[in-house]
Amino acid sequence: MTHTIRGAAALSLALLAGTALAASKDGPPVTAGALSGHVKILASDDFQGRKPGTAGEDKAVPYIEGQFKKIGLKPVAGSYLQNVPMTEITSKADGPLTVTGNGKTLAYEYFTQMMLWTRQRTAHAEVKDNDVVFVGYGITAPEFGWDDYAGVDVRGKTVLILVNDPGFATGDPALFGGGAMTWYGRWPYKYEEAARHGAAAAIIVHETRAAGYPWGVVANSNGIPKLTLIPADGGLDSRSAIEGWVQLDVAKEMMQAAGLDYATVKDSAARRGFKAVPLPLKVSVGITPTERDIISHNVVGMIPGTKRPDEVVMVGAHWDHLGVGPAVNGDTIYNGALDNASGVAGLIEMAKRYTHGAKPDRSLLFIAYTAEEQGLLGSEYYALHPLVAPAKTVAGFNMDGLGVLGPVRDVVLVGGGKSDLEDRLKAWAATHGKVVNPEPFPERGGYYRSDHFNLAKIGIPVVYAKSGIDSVANGADWGRAKLDEFTRLHYHQPSDEWSPAMDFTGGAADVNMLYDISHDLAFSDAWPKWYGKAEFRAAREQSQR
Incomplete structure (x- = not known):
């Protein structure tokens, strides 16, 4: 304990000294007004919701590239653009999802009760009178001694899956992440795992609290053409033929038709020793997709180093949103002001x-x-x-949704317990009169829902930290309510729009905080390290051999 305290104190003093010495090297701090100005443009209706492969990309990418050029960033490998080839698949169920069993026939409608799609290159995707297996949380995790697919053959069948993971369901801190969602709780993992086991269709049951967002987010996010990376072999056959979600009431009715109680079966799925349950049901649904290939773009710019130019500190934010989609209160443009025009604004202003x-x-x-x-x-x-070898990438910083609640007393660390970048964050907070808190809604799995996660998977230490909820003017309860209100009413909705009432004071503090921490690394020879039990440590060690 004494050693840990002394180590933290030493790091804090070292960072303080580094900050003082670097003060003369700093540019002027990022301002709320500058951020708001970029967000107003990027989230305007003219940018059509910034969906890749649309007129929205044709506006957003040149805007960001132009800003990079204007402030003097250099191209990487001769270009400010990294081409990203993707296939856009437009698909929706041809008709209702029908479920038969025990003499009953049930039918569920697209958008209101189910959202089903295909991400395969195919003229037609279908399951017809297909067997259904309830696979609990759909997790195969040897390190947790957990396998929901053990002893059951789901090849060619439909699997029904719960969202999140058993730790969330039970609140057991020793099970998975306890109340915090792990990667195993995220929908991309569940679809991938179902496909690895040969399922023809993978359907997740939506529950608002367990998913972290209401059904409207599922419907609106998936009611638009979906993009998929084109694999090196050009195929997309690694996915199940059909993927999607059903409403909670649908799942309950299906279980009832199978002669089972949903709550009882769900409870058993969160217990060790759970065995998948074949259901006496058949499902049928068809999808006739259309597709087109597109080239989208990551926008990149670099400030070359003077002493160790081959070593790189990365800062990122995603520029895209959902584009034009289903009308909500007469509005069809999903502007994405907070998510994530704000992060792009921060990226530009930090670079400046x-x-x-x-x-x-x-x-x-x-x-x-x-x-x-x-x-x-x-x-x-x-x-x-x-564009830079992972072994030469020192660290990464992510900006996804800057603070718009005004000044706050805390900093939120999304997904703690990963690397000693967190020690640097805590040292910074200590010198700026702030506290570092865990994310207020850990069950939403924020660490696995933004771009830093893909850097972590190849071993690069990353941190995703931003303004907290403890408002200087209104307190923490008010801030928590505001964050929850945004998720319920505006997240992935057309109403996520720029407003002159948005207070980017906290957002500017976010950017200046990440500037300070990245600055210490950019002007040093230090290499952040993963903590001993971090799941990404092995990838880092492998890359640096």
């Missing part, structure tokens, strides 16, 4: 601050990712095709 200061020892790479809203595709592509 660096260009007004001394040149760093290490290089700085600023990247605006495409297709985050489609499943972190732009950052996934970057991880597969990095």
